[in-house]
Amino acid sequence: MNSKQARRPSNLGPQSIPSLLVISAAFVSGFCIMTIEMLGARIMAPYFGGSLSVWGSILTVFMLALACGYLIGGKLSARQPSLFNYAFFFLAAAALSLPIIFFADEIMRPIFLAIEDPRYGSLLASLFLYFLPTTILGMISPYSVRLLVENSDHSGQKAGLLFFVSTIGSAAGTLGTSFYLVLWFEVNEIVFGTAGALALIGAVLMVAGIRRGQVDGA
Amino acid sequence: MALKLRSVVFFIGLLTCSVLAAETLHEERSLYRDITVTQEGDRRCLVFNVHRGDRNQTCMNTVSPERLVFEYAKMTFAGLLLNPNPQKILIAGLGGGSLPSTLAKLYPDAEIDVVEIDQAVVNVAKQYFSFEETENVKVTVNDARVFVKRASLLDQRYDFVILDAFTGDYIPEHLLTEEFLEEVRAIMSPDGVLVANTFSTSRFYDHESVTYQKVFGEFFNFKLPSSGNRIIIARDAPLPPRGELAGVARSLAPSVEKFGVPLLEYPSRLSTRVDWDMSRRALTDQYSPSNLLRDN
Numbered sequence: 001m002n003s004k005q006a007r008r009p010s011n012l013g014p015q016s017i018p019s020l021l022v023i024s025a026a027f028v029s030g031f032c033i034m035t036i037e038m039l040g041a042r043i044m045a046p047y048f049g050g051s052l053s054v055w056g057s058i059l060t061v062f063m064l065a066l067a068c069g070y071l072i073g074g075k076l077s078a079r080q081p082s083l084f085n086y087a088f089f090f091l092a093a094a095a096l097s098l099p100i101i102f103f104a105d106e107i108m109r110p111i112f113l114a115i116e117d118p119r120y121g122s123l124l125a126s127l128f129l130y131f132l133p134t135t136i137l138g139m140i141s142p143y144s145v146r147l148l149v150e151n152s153d154h155s156g157q158k159a160g161l162l163f164f165v166s167t168i169g170s171a172a173g174t175l176g177t178s179f180y181l182v183l184w185f186e187v188n189e190i191v192f193g194t195a196g197a198l199a200l201i202g203a204v205l206m207v208a209g210i211r212r213g214q215v216d217g218a
Numbered sequence: 219m220a221l222k223l224r225s226v227v228f229f230i231g232l233l234t235c236s237v238l239a240a241e242t243l244h245e246e247r248s249l250y251r252d253i254t255v256t257q258e259g260d261r262r263c264l265v266f267n268v269h270r271g272d273r274n275q276t277c278m279n280t281v282s283p284e285r286l287v288f289e290y291a292k293m294t295f296a297g298l299l300l301n302p303n304p305q306k307i308l309i310a311g312l313g314g315g316s317l318p319s320t321l322a323k324l325y326p327d328a329e330i331d332v333v334e335i336d337q338a339v340v341n342v343a344k345q346y347f348s349f350e351e352t353e354n355v356k357v358t359v360n361d362a363r364v365f366v367k368r369a370s371l372l373d374q375r376y377d378f379v380i381l382d383a384f385t386g387d388y389i390p391e392h393l394l395t396e397e398f399l400e401e402v403r404a405i406m407s408p409d410g411v412l413v414a415n416t417f418s419t420s421r422f423y424d425h426e427s428v429t430y431q432k433v434f435g436e437f438f439n440f441k442l443p444s445s446g447n448r449i450i451i452a453r454d455a456p457l458p459p460r461g462e463l464a465g466v467a468r469s470l471a472p473s474v475e476k477f478g479v480p481l482l483e484y485p486s487r488l489s490t491r492v493d494w495d496m497s498r499r500a501l502t503d504q505y506s507p508s509n510l511l512r513d514n
Contacts, residue, residue, distance in 0.1 A: 042391075042392075042503075042506075045361075045363060045391070045392035045503075046363060046367075046392060046395075046397060046398070046503050047363075047364070047367065048361070048364060049335070049360070049361020049362075049363050049364040049392070050335075050361060050363070050390050050391075050392055051249075051335055051360075051361050052249050052250070112367065113371070116368075118360070118361065118364050179510075182505075182506075182507045182510070183507045183510050183511075185505075186502075186504035186505045187503070187504045187505070188504055
């Protein structure tokens with residue numbers, strides 16, 4: 001595709017990326033996005049209530065974050081795409097989800113004190129709590145496409161497959177969280193589980209990347 | 219054949235009756251629900267989500283509007299037995315406004331704050347249920363959780379707090395958690411009383427009871443055979459002996475009689491008996507699937 005690709009001919013050969021791994025990873029990221037989004041309202045209700053505008057804030061921030069993530073992820077995928085980078089996204093998303101567990105009150109309390117209108121309070125709080133992890137999760141989508149695409153003839157088909165899988169993951173995350181997970185676990189336990197799943201996928205991808213000698217500079 | 223015909227006629231008659239009986243005065247889809255105002259004879263009712271078969275939210279007798287129609291609304295006044303002279307009152311959930319209107323008449327000098335999430339409900343209460351905002355009765359359109367948190371920042375203290383924010387089919391889950399009740403407790407004056415209007419569905423009942431008990435300790439559980447509602451009456455201080463309540467009831471009963479509240483019957487109905495499964499988990503901000511628990 002470009003000169004950088006040409007310098008690394010073995011980088012993304014047809015056999016080099018196990019598509020099942022990428023597809024599973026896309027499913028998990030889709031699942032986790034919606035799990036966090038569903039819990040978002042629950043996490044913010046103690047400070048900003050359960051009004052429609054709180055949902056509005058959450059959805060807005062998630063959409064903006066995903067938009068940014070798609071752009072950045074797409075851009076990064078054009079530069080030496082590797083399983084290592086891909087794995088790093090998952091690990092980063094896991095790490096950036098942790099403040100939702102450990103600093104939610106510290107983040108929301110000052111915002112609640114400073115801003116009286118729960119609409120803008122919840123918007124700002126959503127931004128601080130969810131923007132970064134969701135942006136990273138958004139980066140995964142275009143990057144997954146790049147890892148799976150072997151030639152331009154099939155690019156649309158692969159992209160379609162990935163969107164399908166990650167959106168099914170999102171549907172499962174939404175339903176699973178709102179119907180069952182909140183009945184079985186505490187909110188923080190579910191966020192922990194989400195971060196754990198992302199970290200696990202990241203670790204698996206990392207191992208797969210190392211096995212294929214794709215670690216940058218290796 | 220004759221039987222069939224008769225049943226058809228009966229059925230048509232029934233249809234006509236129900237159409238004639240409940241005239242719809244107003245219909246509106248608000249941000250949160252479908253609101254319908256119906257009039258049936260002397261009775262005007264506010265109905266939420268009528269298509270899902272909800273029960274009436276509030277009803278008013280248009281001929282004698284002073285008299286409370288619903289049992290649960292009357293039962294709320296049992297809370298006054300623990301604090302017969304509240305000066306500052308908070309009501310979460312306006313409905314048709316029958317509670318603030320009645321309390322304003324009963325305590326003309328008391329400061330009454332109402333917090334209601336839905337502006338449309340406020341408009342309907344004013345237009346169809348003769349609810350009025352006055353110098354002493356103020357409505358804030360906000361989420362009750364947010365209102366209570368702000369009130370506590372402003373060091374407000376209430377002598378009488380009424381939680382009436384549950385509709386027939388939906389529980390705002392963040393208004394039934396240990397943390398929320400702690401926040402409510404923080405804005406109650408030392409002899410302040412909390413009255414929560416809720417319902418008595420089995421598994422949910424257990425969780426709700428355990429949660430209240432965790433925050434307030436022993437509380438009065440108030441149920442009547444004539445009503446599917448359950449009223450929880452709690453306060454920070456230990457509960458008064460029942461004999462004391464009977465005395466208060468005797469002195470307060472004449473002033474609430476015109477609202478149709480049979481206060482004298484209430485003291486013997488207030489129970490502290492634990493009739494729930496104490497091993498159930500308390501509801502918290504971390505664990506509050508109230509609506510799921512209710513359906514299970």
